[in-house]
Amino acid sequence: xNCEIIAIGTELLTPWRxxxxxxxxxxxxxxxxxxxxxxxxxxxxxxDLVRAIRTAIARTDILIVMGGLGPTEDDLSREAVAEALDxxxxxxxxxxxxxxxxFAARRTPMTDNNxxxxxxxxxxxxxxxxxxxxxxxxxxxxxxxxxxxxMLIPGPPGECRPLFVEQCIPRLRALIxxxxxxxxxxxxxxxxxxxxxxxxxxxxxTYTDVETTILAGNCEIQLQLACAKPTREAAQARADxxxxxxxxxxxEYLFASQGETLEQIVLYYLELKQATLAxxxxxxxxxxxxxxxxxxxxxxxxxxxxxxxSDALKTAFCDVPPQLIASHGAVSTAVAQAMxxxxxxxxxxxxxxxxxxxxxxxxxxxxKPVGLVYIAVSDxxxxxxxxxxxxxxxxxxxxxxxxxxxxxxxxxxxx
Amino acid sequence: xNCEIIAIGTELLTPWRxxxxxxxxxxxxxxxxxxxxxxxxxxxxxxDLVRAIRTAIARTDILIVMGGLGPTEDDLSREAVAEALDxxxxxxxxxxxxxxxxFAARRTPMTDNNxxxxxxxxxxxxxxxxxxxxxxxxxxxxxxxxxxxxMLIPGPPGECRPLFVEQCIPRLRALIxxxxxxxxxxxxxxxxxxxxxxxxxxxxxTYTDVETTILAGNCEIQLQLACAKPTREAAQARADxxxxxxxxxxxEYLFASQGETLEQIVLYYLELKQATLAxxxxxxxxxxxxxxxxxxxxxxxxxxxxxxxSDALKTAFCDVPPQLIASHGAVSTAVAQAMxxxxxxxxxxxxxxxxxxxxxxxxxxxxKPVGLVYIAVSDxxxxxxxxxxxxxxxxxxxxxxxxxxxxxxxxxxxx
Numbered sequence: 001x002n003c004e005i006i007a008i009g010t011e012l013l014t015p016w017r018x019x020x021x022x023x024x025x026x027x028x029x030x031x032x033x034x035x036x037x038x039x040x041x042x043x044x045x046x047x048d049l050v051r052a053i054r055t056a057i058a059r060t061d062i063l064i065v066m067g068g069l070g071p072t073e074d075d076l077s078r079e080a081v082a083e084a085l086d087x088x089x090x091x092x093x094x095x096x097x098x099x100x101x102x103f104a105a106r107r108t109p110m111t112d113n114n115x116x117x118x119x120x121x122x123x124x125x126x127x128x129x130x131x132x133x134x135x136x137x138x139x140x141x142x143x144x145x146x147x148x149x150x151m152l153i154p155g156p157p158g159e160c161r162p163l164f165v166e167q168c169i170p171r172l173r174a175l176i177x178x179x180x181x182x183x184x185x186x187x188x189x190x191x192x193x194x195x196x197x198x199x200x201x202x203x204x205x206t207y208t209d210v211e212t213t214i215l216a217g218n219c220e221i222q223l224q225l226a227c228a229k230p231t232r233e234a235a236q237a238r239a240d241x242x243x244x245x246x247x248x249x250x251x252e253y254l255f256a257s258q259g260e261t262l263e264q265i266v267l268y269y270l271e272l273k274q275a276t277l278a279x280x281x282x283x284x285x286x287x288x289x290x291x292x293x294x295x296x297x298x299x300x301x302x303x304x305x306x307x308x309x310s311d312a313l314k315t316a317f318c319d320v321p322p323q324l325i326a327s328h329g330a331v332s333t334a335v336a337q338a339m340x341x342x343x344x345x346x347x348x349x350x351x352x353x354x355x356x357x358x359x360x361x362x363x364x365x366x367x368k369p370v371g372l373v374y375i376a377v378s379d380x381x382x383x384x385x386x387x388x389x390x391x392x393x394x395x396x397x398x399x400x401x402x403x404x405x406x407x408x409x410x411x412x413x414x415x
Numbered sequence: 416x417n418c419e420i421i422a423i424g425t426e427l428l429t430p431w432r433x434x435x436x437x438x439x440x441x442x443x444x445x446x447x448x449x450x451x452x453x454x455x456x457x458x459x460x461x462x463d464l465v466r467a468i469r470t471a472i473a474r475t476d477i478l479i480v481m482g483g484l485g486p487t488e489d490d491l492s493r494e495a496v497a498e499a500l501d502x503x504x505x506x507x508x509x510x511x512x513x514x515x516x517x518f519a520a521r522r523t524p525m526t527d528n529n530x531x532x533x534x535x536x537x538x539x540x541x542x543x544x545x546x547x548x549x550x551x552x553x554x555x556x557x558x559x560x561x562x563x564x565x566m567l568i569p570g571p572p573g574e575c576r577p578l579f580v581e582q583c584i585p586r587l588r589a590l591i592x593x594x595x596x597x598x599x600x601x602x603x604x605x606x607x608x609x610x611x612x613x614x615x616x617x618x619x620x621t622y623t624d625v626e627t628t629i630l631a632g633n634c635e636i637q638l639q640l641a642c643a644k645p646t647r648e649a650a651q652a653r654a655d656x657x658x659x660x661x662x663x664x665x666x667e668y669l670f671a672s673q674g675e676t677l678e679q680i681v682l683y684y685l686e687l688k689q690a691t692l693a694x695x696x697x698x699x700x701x702x703x704x705x706x707x708x709x710x711x712x713x714x715x716x717x718x719x720x721x722x723x724x725s726d727a728l729k730t731a732f733c734d735v736p737p738q739l740i741a742s743h744g745a746v747s748t749a750v751a752q753a754m755x756x757x758x759x760x761x762x763x764x765x766x767x768x769x770x771x772x773x774x775x776x777x778x779x780x781x782x783k784p785v786g787l788v789y790i791a792v793s794d795x796x797x798x799x800x801x802x803x804x805x806x807x808x809x810x811x812x813x814x815x816x817x818x819x820x821x822x823x824x825x826x827x828x829x830x
Contacts, residue, residue: 011628013441013451013452013453013454014441014445014628015438015439015442015445016630016639017630018433018435018438020433023430023431024430026428026429026430027430030429030430035428036428037428037457037458037460037463038428038455038456038457038463038467039427039428039455039456040453040454040456041453041455042452042453043452045452048453048474051474052453055470059466213429213431224431278728281701281704282719283708284705284708285704285705285707285713285717285719286696286700286701286703286705286706286707286708286722287701287708288701289696289700289704289705289722289724290699290700290701290702290704290705291701292700292701293699293700293702293722293724293774294700294809294813296774296776296777296809297777298700298724299724302724303724303725303727304697304700304721304722304723304725304728304732305701305721305722305728306719306720306721306732307694307701307704307708307720307722309704309708309713309714309717309718309719310714310718310719310762312718313720313762316761316762317732346731347725347728359708359711361711362711362712394711398705398709
């Protein structure tokens with residue numbers, strides 16, 4: 001079966017807003033074996049909307065109309081679908097009562113325009129919306145002799161996504177022959193996309209029943225595997241088999257075999273070893289700490305650290321000798337090592353990380369260009385330091401620096 | 416005039432890829448006074464493509480067909496536009512020669528499929544592509560008695576955007592009466608979208624010649640003003656006039672009147688006052704430092720600080736007395752104030768910020784729930800502290816905490 005998604009809202013036709021719900025919906029639909037054939041974005045104009053709906057219903061089996069369900073004049077989806085399919089609208093008494101009760105509970109007067117949210121297309125089923133006032137609608141109908149499914153769902157992501165999963169997916173599943181999809185997400189870092197693909201393609205191209213997608217971004221490579229089979233076990237076994245072979249090929253570049261983030265993996269190994277971590281950040285200014293503490297429960301292994309943007313603080317918080325900075329410069333192997341070692345000793349952590357570099361766009365010299373970053377990892381056995389030349393803008397250099405720091409720690413933890 | 420953008424590519428119908436070129440094109444088109452009425456996304460299937468083009472050409476004046484111009488079997492735009500408009504294709508000799516020369520220069524054999532990139536739709540003008548092998552095409556034609564402009568442009572952003580700006584915009588400008596657009600972006604924070612709109616709407620709705628868009632997100636409100644007039648001066652004067660009135664209405668909620676980020680504004684005032692800043696972060700774990708140091712040149716005012724995730728580090732780096740933590744708890748006004756004051760003294764900064772809270776999802780209690788964050792700002796005159804209850808997930812609570820901290824400092828700097 002195939003599907004068209006119509007996203008409604010004049011704001012989605014500006015340079016600033018984009019429909020992102022459809023990516024989520026597409027993933028859910030694909031998991032059922034439903035292919036998205038078209039996506040249409042249209043503004044809050046009744047005529048445009050009716051035209052878009054008529055075009056869509058003629059060319060696909062399933063039509064998802066997203067947005068335009070609120071109480072304002074601009075919210076035209078109910079009327080437009082009814083008009084396009086030549087169906088009536090009825091005002092539903094139970095929805096009117098629910099709306100009134102909702103406003104009464106908030107002690108807010110209900111303006112009349114809210115009542116249009118109680119209008120239901122002839123023959124449609126109401127899809128309760130736990131997160132907002134406007135319910136969705138499900139219409140199982142015919143158009144020019146063909147069976148068509150039409151769903152009206154709200155536009156705000158916090159309403160659209162749960163409603164689709166809770167209300168639409170079970171109804172679709174009941175209509176569609178059972179297929180089970182198994183997915184795996186592998187992640188690798190510090191290897192380029194084309195280098196990874198040339199290693200991986202000879203393997204995954206032989207698994208024609210597993211859909212393999214390689215995505216690069218955020219300093220890492222993601223491999224998305226999806227396999228559909230009549231039974232969950234068969235699908236999982238096949239996806240796992242390919243995942244296992246790809247993991248072998250990726251060797252130490254692979255850091256996650258179940259979609260985990262690099263920070264999660266590092267925290268997992270720290271906890272396994274009952275080890276603790278402290279960081280000393282100069283050019284990354286807090287980005288490494290931010291990434292680590294984005295994981296709930298990170299306080300079990302992460303003690304904290306210091307943002308040593310100024311030379312004085314490198315000494316005050318990490319005991320970096322001022323003469324070391326004077327002789328080697330703040331951006332140097334010696335200072336990165338002293339930072340890593342110093343923060344580890346000051347906090348009594350098992351591991352210390354030190355990062356110092358030139359994020360740009362200014363501050364670079366011929367000898368020490370923008371993108372040069374020294375990263376050191378220290379423990380009681382010693383300190384290792386890498387010299388890196390990262391490309392890209394300030395943000396990119398900082399992202400690569402935190403990625404490399406986490407990866408160095410990961411590799412040390414795994415040895 | 417109005418326009419439809421058709422983005423072509425099966426990858427744009429997956430859960431992982433999205434058409435972003437259209438945002439760029441929309442901004443350029445809007446600047447000429449051209450409204451985007453529809454956006455359609457369609458895969459690399461000839462029939463789907465022909466249908467989408469026929470639908471589009473019937474409902475808009477200008478049609479932009481993006482993608483599908485490469486050499487592979489999947490690249491069907493030329494054939495589909497020709498078929499939809501019932502026009503022929505001719506193989507252009509000069510394009511064939513240019514392709515051959517390009518491959519010869521690279522010493523790569525040219526496979527036959529490359530030749531389709533030399534196919535030109537009957538009546539179309541060739542749009543040279545400086546960044547790739549496939550040229551664009553410009554067709555000024557008629558459909559059912561109406562004049563229609565059809566552009567075929569390549570999909571890769573590095574080809575699409577320069578080609579559109581260099582080849583299409585001048586041709587469109589020549590056909591459209593000159594208009595100049597002036598834009599302003601105002602930003603406010605710590606005020607809700609609907610509260611802001613109820614203050615602002617009575618003002619901006621009286622300026623019907625300035626398009627005003629309110630966007631909420633990332634803990635702030637953006638007001639985008641755009642005004643089109645025959646002269647640049649008239650457009651700018653009118654946009655500035657409305658901006659001035661909206662600024663008055665927003666009072667202290669307004670932080671940027673030219674689109675600056677909150678971190679840029681805070682750093683601007685710090686530098687103006689020749690003041691310095693240090694931070695002590697607990698639950699935000701580095702996010703505040705990361706935001707500040709994302710601005711190039713921040714080292715002129717930002718000294719650094721401490722990530723005091725553990726209680727021991729609150730004492731070690733910020734001199735927070737252990738008995739204060741024991742009696743009030745780590746998440747308390749007293750500890751936030753001691754952190755702000757302590758980091759300021761330890762670093763000899765003009766201002767110190769302390770943040771301590773419960774970002775969740777675990778760690779909350781009835782007395783101290785998830786989302787409770789104390790934020791203190793300290794200078795030589797004293798320390799103020801706010802108690803905040805932020806909503807949302809861990810990431811959102813942390814974002815709000817850093818936003819509030821920056822905003823507290825901004826307000827203090829402005830007094």
